[in-house]
Amino acid sequence: MEVIDSGATVLTVNKLEYAWKKGEVPVLRIDALGLSTGERVFLRGPSGSGKSTLLAAIAGVVDVQRGGIEVAGTDVGQLKGGAKDRFRVDHVGLIFQMFNLIPWQSALENVLMPCRFSRRRRERAGADPKLSALRLLDDLGLSDPALVSAPAMSLSVGQQQRVAAARALIGTPDLILADEPTSALDEDAKISFLELLKRECASVGSALLFVSHDRSLERGFDRVLDITEVNKA
Numbered sequence: 389m390e391v392i393d394s395g396a397t398v399l400t401v402n403k404l405e406y407a408w409k410k411g412e413v414p415v416l417r418i419d420a421l422g423l424s425t426g427e428r429v430f431l432r433g434p435s436g437s438g439k440s441t442l443l444a445a446i447a448g449v450v451d452v453q454r455g456g457i458e459v460a461g462t463d464v465g466q467l468k469g470g471a472k473d474r475f476r477v478d479h480v481g482l483i484f485q486m487f488n489l490i491p492w493q494s495a496l497e498n499v500l501m502p503c504r505f506s507r508r509r510r511e512r513a514g515a516d517p518k519l520s521a522l523r524l525l526d527d528l529g530l531s532d533p534a535l536v537s538a539p540a541m542s543l544s545v546g547q548q549q550r551v552a553a554a555r556a557l558i559g560t561p562d563l564i565l566a567d568e569p570t571s572a573l574d575e576d577a578k579i580s581f582l583e584l585l586k587r588e589c590a591s592v593g594s595a596l597l598f599v600s601h602d603r604s605l606e607r608g609f610d611r612v613l614d615i616t617e618v619n620k621a
């Protein structure tokens with residue numbers, strides 16, 4: 389079992405600048421931002437303030453023009469093409485607004501996806517990744533075998549969200565990036581989903597960067613960060 393050093397840093401953003409188009413005014417200009425191992429941070433800020441762009445930069449989905457982003461000690465800006473994709477699936481779990489599930493595959497197959505593409509995630513998912521996937525789904529409130537084996541597209545929005553969360557969590561990635569994953573849920577479902585997500589992150593030891601402009605959700609996080617305080621763009 390891997391020992392979690394709670395004092396260690398899982399994410400370091402250093403003198404970052406990002407503009408969507410070369411030569412345009414940057415939408416991100418962040419001097420410094422960090423997350424410790426296992427830390428759960430709520431990142432808030434008004435619409436258009438760059439929250440999703442920051443997550444895309446951290447995930448290596450967009451290439452920053454200046455500065456560095458280190459995830460688990462690796463400068464993601466230095467990774468190219470396939471190496472960047474491999475690094476992402478090894479170290480980062482993503483939960484986006486639209487979930488990005490493979491619609492015709494079952495809930496279980498979707499959860500197991502990172503283990504198919506990443507040896508690290510597979511090894512960290514225990515002797516039988518399928519059992520880990522079923523445990524995660526169960527913990528997140530999806531235990532009915534009929535639902536677990538149903539194609540993702542036949543599930544409700546709330547159920548799909550739980551599948552997306554289990555997929556992000558399997559194989560204990562260092563960092564979970566969640567971008568407004570509760571936006572399609574009603575108030576009660578939002579709170580319970582968030583509680584489950586925080587609890588699961590704590591139990592597997594993944595750090596969580598949770599983005600939302602819904603301030604009613606910020607309780608219970610280790611830290612609340614307003615992007616307008618760190619983004620000088």
Ligand SMILES: Nc1ncnc2c1ncn2[C@@H]1O[C@H](COP(=O)(O)OP(=O)(O)OP(=O)(O)O)[C@@H](O)[C@H]1O
Pocket residue numbers: 408415433434435436437438439440441442601
């Ligand atoms: N794919 C894109 N191409 C060009 N500009 C973009 C793109 N995505 C976002 N932007 C611009 O970048 C800025 C920051 O947008 P971003 O989506 O990061 O904000 P946000 O804080 O996540 O907003 P919201 O809370 O509404 O999701 C906005 O001015 C937006 O128009």
